[in-house]
């Protein structure tokens with residue numbers, strides 16, 4: 001049991017709190033699910049990129065899936081082995097490709113023919129081999145929120161299967177490129193197995209085709225995306241997920257790479273915020289607003305995706321009624337929940353927002369000149385500060401006062 005009241009007193013609010021024991025448990029479950037094969041569980045750093053958290057996973061043997069060169073550097077700094085790091089993304093800049101080649105990571109996941117050209121040109125200039133994988137867009141509806149659905153041709157990600165084949169042949173014939181992997185990621189917060197099975201079958205067939213052409217693909221990267229329970233969703237047990245994937249790989253000697261983000265950290269996280277005020281606007285009691293000290297800049301998912309997060313008012317039970325939980329930001333979109341039932345609250349009461357370990361802090365900003373909040377790790381019941389709360393000085397540190405020089 002985490003003592004949220006104690007943590008609020010010790011570190012103040014708003015606050016992100018992560019249960020590292022839960023993280024370990026999730027990682028181990030995923031690793032075990034694939035034990036029938038060689039596998040790398042490459043944690044998707046974008047979900048939560050705190051160095052201590054990545055380091056903790058690296059010690060458990062995790063790799064890293066990165067979408068910018070700075071994520072690659074975070075992973076390396078946290079102790080992830082270079083040969084367990086993948087660099088994906090539709091828009092890598094030249095300098096990022098260059099550094100990725102220099103840093104000798106496992107592979108650059110290429111997402112277009114134009115990008116393959118750039119990688120080849122850059123590796124030629126550096127006179128250094130670039131190991132690559134190609135991201136296939138299998139044109140499959142992942143049946144998740146449109147903003148986090150990535151496997152259809154209408155989305156910007158990857159290339160269609162025929163283009164991928166052409167790219168593999170080109171890379172195979174290049175002096176500088178070494179194609180070693182194939183990749184797909186059809187979306188995030190996936191709760192259905194069928195689209196995963198379809199995508200994996202299509203991509204496995206591609207690997208068989210390539211084998212016939214003597215192009216030996218060693219890494220079968222299934223992306224991330226396995227969903228978690230925010231509410232009462234039916235989720236996919238890791239063992240079923242692994243079995244479905246493995247069923248498509250008969251006769252193929254490949255290492256599985258899996259890139260879970262949300263599954264590893266999502267349910268480990270809590271966002272703790274404090275009630276400032278309550279008010280009712282106008283006659284309609286449904287216009288009850290509970291105003292808290294956290295805001296959309298700290299946790300954007302409700303505003304951006306209308307995402308549901310379970311919300312609890314700690315230590316109160318009386319006078320329940322419908323309300324909206326809102327923050328201090330000057331936007332009507334600044335809310336954590338609408339129309340939920342909560343007891344009456346008082347100034348300084350604590351509100352706990354669940355399942356905020358993934359895409360919480362990493363999507364936070366300084367909008368309204370709000371400092372980013374502190375982050376706490378809980379390991380075996382002990383609390384550790386893993387990121388300091390920002391101060392006013394941090395917000396203005398990089399600004400340049402040119403007017404003084406006129």
Ligand code: LLP
Nearest residue numbers: 044185188189224225226259260261262359
């Ligand atoms: N691999 C690739 C190539 C990805 O694009 C992603 C997520 C992952 C792995 C990890 O997916 P996960 O296992 O965490 O579902 N901000 C959104 C989620 C965006 C996901 C982007 N890509 C949210 O808050 O729901």
